[in-house]
Amino acid sequence: MDERGALALLADELEPVGDDAAVVDNLVITTDMLHERTDFPPGTTRYTAGWRAVGASLSDVAAMGADAQAAVAAYAVPEFDREELLAFVRGASDVCEAVGAEYVGGDLDGHEEFTVSTTAIGRTDNPVPRSGASAGEIVCVTGTLGRSAAGLELFERASDEADEQAAARLRERANDLFRFEPRVDAGRTLATEATAMMDSSDGLARSLHQLSEASNCGFEIDSATVPVDDALVELAADDADALERATTFGEDFELVATLPEDALEEVQAAVDVPVTPLGSVTAAESGVKMDGNALEDRGFTH
């Protein structure tokens, strides 16, 4: 590859307008690196870490509308603990099993900070890019938003909790919330109709901005339709706080997709999780709006 190719590739990597995974023939491949300080709050079990790290890569496969095939992980820690490593491998294997993929091992390494790098591969003959949305279509999201925000809140409350039993209960629930199911089945079904798709790992607001940039379109969504997760509703100060976190926190790994309005019912019937219409795709000049106001490009930057 020449300098121009490297620059273009780099632009793709630096600017979040590339797709969720690279496509090579009918394969999709995606890699992510996560580490303790920024990605695993204190109280995250190694089982959850394995699930979540591998799940993040499987979610990128799902966002291409591909069938997830296999995942590997490189696991690096200052000192190996057999139980921790076992738990990590179990979490990684279980999330693969949940989406019909195979966890096929990886690499072990010593590192000052707990660091995990995961790669997933999948297959599809029709990858869904981020760039195909057109004005007049609708935009929808799978599942609910805010589970990870709620999980983080519970991890933080656990850290402040003096009663160890109460803290353990908070951490257990936080770990449950942190183990999302990658939307591989939903992605494959959505792919039959979706014109653009990506996952919500950087938050709904940022996903809409990224789709808008890649597709050269705008969005107009209605805040009342945003499917805020019950756990976040319960933990947030009020509805506005819950909505704010559900739209900007990210890390929920739901799918955000655009499709023709008349395809919605059929997709909803065929997908195993709720698919909620949030609003419509508009012209690029209109920008990204919620309830008629500009929705800022804020979110979790990985």
Added chain:
Amino acid sequence: MDERGALALLADELEPVGDDAAVVDNLVITTDMLHERTDFPPGTTRYTAGWRAVGASLSDVAAMGADAQAAVAAYAVPEFDREELLAFVRGASDVCEAVGAEYVGGDLDGHEEFTVSTTAIGRTDNPVPRSGASAGEIVCVTGTLGRSAAGLELFERASDEADEQAAARLRERANDLFRFEPRVDAGRTLATEATAMMDSSDGLARSLHQLSEASNCGFEIDSATVPVDDALVELAADDADALERATTFGEDFELVATLPEDALEEVQAAVDVPVTPLGSVTAAESGVKMDGNALEDRGFTH
């Protein structure tokens, strides 16, 4: 996967008796994590780091006898420098191009220590395991051994060199030695005859021990046949020192393969690099020997 499955998988990961890459249908996939402190001596350019990190994964694909298809990398640094990142991507792309694979990008992350995780995928209908060697066959190696040992020596001499121009020349040569060509073509050709194969990334001695464990066989090699790289011969204290480093230092990413003796000539004619017979495969009871003496299981542990 149940606990037993996890334990078996873990055993494969902890004990270096698994194959160089995992096999899923006709795909092979392999991942590696490298970081500054242990894998990139001071003076290693980012171009070399990109080449070497991605090359290490491509070498694992080669060791399965597979056709290398694509690679990705997760690149993590404390602070992003555009030129460094560009150089890394160029190195990663160039090593892919050298073996007919595609570098398809990856992930960027902040990390206290420069850390790279790479994954490569390839295709083959007949992966070569480590476990198929039988007594009576011969064992051979591609290319030369000791390039990386020589490179490291030059990086160390550069650090001790007061004259900055002389140091720069040493570092340039060290970087050249560090950029190995993954033996993908050789691996595909060897795969037509090889009964067992792996790469020499942990050193020849350790590779022989790993093949011996996986295949339940012994080896008897002749030290006079070991193809010590000229650069190491020049830098080593004497021939014994050169041989010692060539057999134990590793990181050369050559292929070590066993095959029937009568297949050697044809393979040598078809492979684009030298394929040197080192000796024979013996019964397991004989152990791993060089010149009739036990060859210790020493080497570079990644």
